[in-house]
Amino acid sequence: MDETKRPIYRAIVERYLNGTNLGHIAIWLTDNKIPTPYNIKLDGKNKGWSNITVQRLLASEIHLGYITYGKTRSKRGLVELVPEEERVKVMETHEKLKTPEEHEVIMERLLKNRMLNPNSRRNMFPLSGLLYCEKCGSRMRFRVGENKKQGQHWSALCYHQYKDGSKCEQRGKVMDADFFNALYDRIIHVDPNILREIELHGSRYNDTQVIIAVKEQELKKQKRALDKLHESYEEDMITKQVFLERRAILSRQIQKLEEELKDLRKVVVDEGNYPTVEQIYERIGEFRELWSVAVTSEEKNRTLKKLVERIVYDREGNRLELTVCYR
Ligand SMILES: [Zn+2]
Structure with a gap:
């Protein structure tokens, strides 16, 4: 790092530690015509600083004086993060531009920020x-x-437009901590109506299996x-006439039973894909464990998708109704 960049780097670190957000630091740098570190554009035009450029600089370990090798590796064609303790960290000759304490505070804030601002x-x-x-069945969208x-906050909104040009009347909502707490509660405390539905399904499934056994x-x-x-x-105990008559009756009955069984088995396969109450509770337990350690949006999304098929949103006035459909 050349001498002119040093005060700029320190200014970025100090502003961030003082609570200025990435966006405002980027604006400040651009306004002051500070060249970006990655200003290699074919047309020579400087597009200015972005949140991500500021974030990259802030998070860099090079400015701690280290260089870390092997942060990622590929395993069976997939790129994965290498655990901290397996990485090779070397003290380099780079100048130290921030203290480890500062670095830790920066990383903590960036991580928190990323949860609120996943699009970064x-x-x-x-x-x-x-x-x-x-109201309309469409997927809701998210806007910062x-x-x-x-x-900075995220909102869930429905942008659906009907064929006649009218817009869906669903009102959006800011997805703050209260929203996520309400959703979490909704997910882990299964609606009694859903439980009853699942139990009914389960008993229908058992009934069907009993019928199958009887028919078999x-x-x-x-x-x-x-x-x-x-x-x-x-053995010549009955005449051909009697044999043919009885055989026709039996064959018809056998064919009818086989068809009935075929249909019943199909029903059982469909119903078998339905979760049982026990399975749902088991998955909720697993979900709570995973959710408690999920930090990034990707991790949270993956955790939710293991348990939840969809969440239906409805807002009337200030009352928000969330219905959870389990996998
Ligand atoms: Zn809608």
Whole structure:
């Protein structure tokens, strides 16, 4: 790092530690015509500083005086993060531009920030692909906003437009800590109506299996009767006329039973894909464990998707109704 950059780097660190957010630091740098560190554009135009450039500089370990090798590795074609203790950290000749204490505070704030502002890295939100509007059935979308009272925040909104040009009347909502707390409660305390529905389903499933067992017994009996009929005819105990009549009746019955069984087994396969109450509780336990350690939006999204199929959103006035559909 050349001498002119040193005071700039320190200014960035100090501003961030004093509570200025990434966006305002980027604006300040651009306004003061400070060249970006990655200003290699073919047209030579400087596009100015972005939040990500500021973040990258702040998070860099080079300015701690270290260089870390092997932060990522590829395993079976997939790139993964290497655990901290397996990385190779070398004290380099780089000048130290921040203390380890400063670095820690910076990283903590960046991590917190990333939870509130998931788009700063990837287009992923904890509820991506999961939130649906009750009024029109469309997927809800997420938008970042900023105001004095709440600072930077995310809102869920329905942008659906009907064929006649009218817009869905669903009202959006800021997804603050209260929103996520309410959602978490909704998820881990399964609605009694849903439980009853699942139990009913489970008992229907058991009924179907009982019917299948009965029909299977009946089918066996009919097949044995058909064998006996053949034997009787071979042993000349019944006439051909009687044999043919009885065989026709038995064959019809066997065919009918086989068709019924085929349909019943199909029903059982469909119903078997439905979770049981026990399975749901088991998955909720797993969800609570994973959620408590999920930090990034991606981790939260993955954790939610293991348990939840969709979340239906409906807002009337200030009352927000969230309905959770489990996998
Ligand atoms: Zn809608």
